[in-house]
Each structure stands twice: as structure tokens, then as C-alpha cells.
Amino acid sequence: MDPAQLPALMAFDSVARHGSFTHAAGETGVSPSALSQTIRALETQLNVRLFNRTTRRVALTEAGAQFLERVRPALAALDAAFDSLDEARDHPAGTLRINLPRVASELLVLPHLAEFTLAYPHIRLELALDDGLADLVGEGFDAGIRLGERVAQDMVAVPLSSEVRIAVVGSPAYFVRLPKPGTPDDLAAHNCLRYRFLTSGGIYRWEFAQPGNAQRVFEVETQGSFVTNDLRTMVRAAEDGVGLLHVIDDYVREQIEDGRLVRVLGEWCPSFPGFYLYTASRAQMPLKLRALIDFLVMKRREREGR
Structure with missing residues (x-):
């Protein structure tokens, strides 16, 4: 060459x-x-x-x-070689590419981004927002963040949060027009805001669990007049009374607490394993990735008072 x-x-x-x-x-x-x-x-x-x-x-x-399939590993090896010069001096540095969904970015990373960049000024953090499942190795990512249920068993995974719970919410104005649903079957009469996955093109099916039996999780195919691939847009639509939203409750906690959104079907909404940072291998983990993991784990302990 x-x-x-x-x-x-x-x-x-x-x-x-x-x-x-x-x-x-x-x-x-x-x-x-x-x-x-x-x-x-x-x-x-x-x-x-x-x-x-x-x-x-x-x-x-x-x-x-x-050609890219053969070139990319060589470029990654060169990048790692330069990073290793800094790491030999115990100095985390280099580009750190993380693939994660928007909800994980907004809940776990963005609130602490300024602090991280000040603590590690030589790390260039690149966040790729993606609600699908990326091929970490094939697409050149150092790590990904996903809910535990979506992380493959052969991955090295580190928990970044406790369990998360689902919430179904609508605005007070919406419930003036329509009665609150009492069971998931009642959703057939409601306008449900639906999420489309970019990678597969499929529509997310809402997940519920039998009251008193969280292990009996089932899916409901909803109908509605609005579909998008952006969660923030869905929250805004729910606040404006367009329809009902199915979302991780931490993402709309502020709206629930101040009354902009009202929670329904609470006893039917299950909890799931929380978010994990995962990577293909722990062997020779670069300092830049270890720095991010340790930082996010520290932030989890601060949130949970541990």
C-alpha cells in the first residue's frame, strides 16, 4: 500500500x-x-x-x-496503536464510539457529559443514537448501551441502572375526550402513538404483564394515527393530547409529576432489567473505554445513594 x-x-x-x-x-x-x-x-x-x-x-x-470490510480492521488497528501510546503513559485518550438509544443517551449520558469531558479532555466521545441493535465490531463501535433483555449473552455487560418500569401516559386533555383504559384490551378504542424501528421497519408492540404475575409478559399490537421513530417527538405529541404513549417511566417522570401527563394501566406495566453498557470482549480493554465505564458506574451509585 x-x-x-x-x-x-x-x-x-x-x-x-x-x-x-x-x-x-x-x-x-x-x-x-x-x-x-x-x-x-x-x-x-x-x-x-x-x-x-x-x-x-x-x-x-x-x-x-x-473493500471496507478488509480496510476497516486495519484502520482500527492503527487508531488503537496511536491510542496505546497515550495509554502507555496511563493517559486515556482517543475516539470512543458508543451506540445507544436516545432514551439511554438522555437519561444516562447527557446529564453528565460536561463532567466527563472535563475529566477526560483527551477522549473524543462519539454517540451514535440508534434504537436498533448495532453490529459493534462490524460498524466500528467500542461499546453499546441497551436494556438488559436486548444484550446478547456472549457480550461483556456492565449494569448502568437498576430495573426500569414501563408507563402508559396521556394528557389531561386527552382523557377529557376519552375514558381512561382499565385493561390493555381497552387500548383498541384509543389513539396510540406508535414507534417504528428504522433498522427493521417494524412497529413496536406494547408490552404488559398480568397484574400480580410480572413473569407473564405479553404484547399488544396497538393502532393510532401517528407513527414516528423519535421518542422526544412522541412525548411532545402525548403532552399535546394526540394520543397515549408507552415509554420508560423515567423518561416522562417530570411530566407525570407536574401533571402534564397522567399515568394509566399502572398495575399492567412491568419492570425490565435496566440499561447495560456492553462490549464484545474484556481482553485488553482500552483505557478510554474503562474510563467511561467507571464514570457511568460511579454516576449510577450517586443516583442510587450507594
Whole structure:
């Protein structure tokens, strides 16, 4: 390999991850047009098209995907080699890429982000908000955060929260128009705000448990006039009286306490294992990841008074 091609390969990896020249340009610190020229020059040198481009989308070609699969581990190894120089001096540093859902970001990370960045100024923290299940290794992530029930058993997982509980909520104005549901079957007569997964395209089915028997969890397929893939938008719609929302109760605790949202079906709403940070292996865990884990575990202990 010509060492002069290394910047182009790094640019190639960035465009592939972001699926956008504009977003990749923000990461690499060059203009989108300069980045596009770099990729075209690389394609000319390799004599192969790496991306299919339209005015709205940038996607890997089959050859580009195969090339990326072989290049990405080498780039990751180079990045790790540079990070190891700092780690040899017991100095956590480098880019730390975490894949997590919005609810985990807003509840567990964002409240402490300023403190973390001040404590570890040489760590570049990149959060990829994704409610699906990412391929950590294949997509170049150092770790992920998910509810315990969604973490594969072969992963190394560290708990970041206690159990979480589901809440079904609606606004006072909504319940002026419609009676409160007494059982999940009553939801058939209600407008339910529905969440669509971007990765699978499926609609989330609301989960409930038989009162007095939390182990008997079952799913309900709801109907409603509004579907989105953004939880914050769903909360706003619920506050505005559009419909009922099924969500982790910590995410709407403030709205419940101040009366903007009213909880219903409480005895039918189960608890689930809390959030875990997970990674593929503990072997030679980089200091930057160990620093984040220790920090988030410390924040959990502070929240729970331990």
C-alpha cells in the first residue's frame, strides 16, 4: 500500500459510516467538495467505484462494501496503536464510539457529559443514537448501551441502572375526550402513538404483564394515527393530547409529576432489567473505554445513594 493513500482510506471509512459527504466532512475537518474529490481520486487509483451517489444518498457499492470490510480492521488497528501510546503513559485518550438509544443517551449520558469531558479532555466521545441493535465490531463501535433483555449473552455487560418500569401516559386533555383504559384490551378504542424501528421497519408492540404475575409478559399490537421513530417527538405529541404513549417511566417522570401527563394501566406495566453498557470482549480493554465505564458506574451509585 502507498502510505500516501492513508488519508484517503480514512476519508473512505468516514463517508461509509456517515452515508453522507457533508456529515463526514464535519468529522474530518474538510469541505464536502474536497472530500468528494479525495474519494474520486481513490476510486481512480483503485480503478473501482466505491460509492453510488445520488442527490439525496451516498451508498457503498458491492465492491466498496467488500473493500471496507478488509480496510476497516486495519484502520482500527492503527487508531488503537496511536491510542496505546497515550495509554502507555496511563493517559486515556482517543475516539470512543458508543451506540445507544436516545432514551439511554438522555437519561444516562447527557446529564453528565460536561463532567466527563472535563475529566477526560483527551477522549473524543462519539454517540451514535440508534434504537436498533448495532453490529459493534462490524460498524466500528467500542461499546453499546441497551436494556438488559436486548444484550446478547456472549457480550461483556456492565449494569448502568437498576430495573426500569414501563408507563402508559396521556394528557389531561386527552382523557377529557376519552375514558381512561382499565385493561390493555381497552387500548383498541384509543389513539396510540406508535414507534417504528428504522433498522427493521417494524412497529413496536406494547408490552404488559398480568397484574400480580410480572413473569407473564405479553404484547399488544396497538393502532393510532401517528407513527414516528423519535421518542422526544412522541412525548411532545402525548403532552399535546394526540394520543397515549408507552415509554420508560423515567423518561416522562417530570411530566407525570407536574401533571402534564397522567399515568394509566399502572398495575399492567412491568419492570425490565435496566440499561447495560456492553462490549464484545474484556481482553485488553482500552483505557478510554474503562474510563467511561467507571464514570457511568460511579454516576449510577450517586443516583442510587450507594
